[in-house]
Amino acid sequence: MIRGSDTQFAGLADFILDPALTVPEEALKFASTLLIDTLGVAAGAVSLDVAGIARDFAGDFHAAGGPENAAPMLFDGRHVSLPGAAWALATQIDNLDGHDGYNPTKGHIGVAVVPALFAFAARHPDLTGREALTALAISYEVAARAGIALHATVSDYHTSGAWNALGVAALGCRLERTDPEILRQALGIAEYQGPRSQMMREIDNPTMLHDGSGIGAFVGCSATLLAQRGFQGAPAITAEAPEVARYWQDLGRTWTVTxxxxxxxxxxxxxxxxLDALHQLMQQQGMNAESVAQIQVRTFAEAARLFADMPDTTSQAQYSLHFALATMLLHGRIGPEHLTGAALRDPGVAALIPRITASEDTRHSERFPAGRWSDVEVTLTDGQVLCSGDVHARGGPEAPMSDQEVRQKLHHMAGATLPVDRVDALWAMRDGLLEPGRKFTQLARLVIPAP
Structure with a gap:
């Protein structure tokens, strides 16, 4: 039972578990957009080496003891344990760095909670689309505040898996319809066992570990299932400590998911x-790789530490600045095909990298993490100098992508894995899930191969 004085946790439990909770339609609609966008990234990552390793590892070492504890791996079809299915998909998504994020957390939520949604949904075939989206929106809200609270109370910059595990546990407990005490234990387990891995360590040495969200999804799912069996966890201080109360006060009133x-x-x-600054100059000035002599980037400190050389691995390519800019300059876009295989040995891109320099500008650093700002100065071969001015990264509420752009991204990401009609069907489910009575299984069938 919740003790009477524990009003801080009681409010959190009411928000997560209340079956009558009303989520604003705007939040549900955007949660659906984020869901479909995340599935597109997952589809785009299917053929990555790390994705194959993750799915095979889950198949070999994360078997379920019975069908009631099993879930299918998306874009694969094999059944493994619920935590194993969530881990494999989250690891797959995490290693194609195209998924959503929330600036104040300095990290990502959907990468962990979307895989958990599909894993737990396997136990609830009657789950409706609106019920699934409600649970998803709730998990975004919990994870966002857990991430902000963590970074406000510790000195290290942790990966997303350190805190998005709490969002997963919240989602799991809501779908499993647990009582508040199980929720409390699940959140405590998820926080305690979440990876306190250092983000900048990964930036300086990019690997398949990426942002820690694979293990975040695994820990969050496991925490829910353990708590249901009576396993006890230490209180989640990012949710219950008095010093973090202010980060949770607007829960249910402010919907950060949007x-x-x-x-x-x-x-x-x-x-x-x-990248946006360079692309803007390319469109406005008609310049291309042949006309560029030098590119000077001024950015915030964290971005200036991104990988600066020609990458040997997909991980290095995704945590790159120089390679990404050279790819944009040469090809006019960046897709999954530019981050793996022969693209990592592209001589045209390699020739451009030495022309690019990057340095920190304090005015950009001062606006991080609330904003992601940079400016670019391009010197052309004829001596002309072009300046972008300060540019904020597109895609967030300051400069959102249009529905058409999001749909186009879905086709670019998923097109190599799914036929066009299947991708179109995925996009249609963005609105379809909001229809009363629509079953979540109708979306699951689009991304889970038949046995």
Missing amino acids: RNYIKPYPVCRWAHAA
Whole structure:
């Protein structure tokens, strides 16, 4: 039972577990958009080496003890345990850095909670689309505040898996219809076992670990299932400590899910402002790779630390600044095909990298993490100098992508994995899930191959 004095947790439990909770239609609609966008990224990542490793590993080592505890892996079809299915998909998405994020958290939510939604939905075949979206929106709200509270109370910059696990646990407990005490234990387990991994360590040495969201999804799912069996966890201090109360006070009134950004490019968003600035100059001035002698990027400190050389791996390519800019200059866009295989040995891109320099500008650093700002100065071969001015990364509420752009991104991401009619059907489900009585299984069938 919740003790009478525990009003801080009681409010959180009411928000997560109340079956009559009303989520604003705007929040539900954007949650659906984020869901479909995340599935597009997942489809685009299917053929990555790390995705194959993750799915095979889950198949070999995360087997379910019975069908009631199993879930199918998306874009694969094999059944594994619920935590294993969530881990495999979250790892797959995390390694194609095109998924949504929320600036104040300095990280990502959908990458963990979307895989968890599909994993738990396997136990609830009657789940409606609106019920699924409600749980998803709730999980975004919990994860966002957990991330902000964590970074406000510790000195290190942790990966998203350190805090998005709490959003997963919230989603799991809502779908499983647990009582508040189980929720409390689940949140405590998720926080305690979440990876306190250092983000800048990964930036300086890009690997398949990426943003820690694979293990965040695994821990959050496991926390729910453990708590249901009576496993106890230490209180989640990012949710219950008195010093973080202010980050939770607007829960249920302010819907941060609507302020998540959607990425136009599948690389670290720290590079996006510079990419947008360069692309803007390309469109306005008609310049191309042959006409550029030098590119000077001024950006915030974290972006200036992105990988600066020709990458050897997809991980390095996605945490790059110089390679991403060179790819944009040469090809006019960045898609999954530019981040793997022969693209990592593209001589045209390699020739452009030495022409690019990047440095921190304090005015950009001072606006991080609330904003992602950069400016670009391009010197042409004829000596002309072009300046972009300060540019904020597109995709967030400051400069949102249009529905047409999001749909086009879905086709670019998923087109190599799914036929066009299947991609169109996915997009149609963005609105379809909001229809009364529409079953969530109708979306699941589009991304889970028949056995």
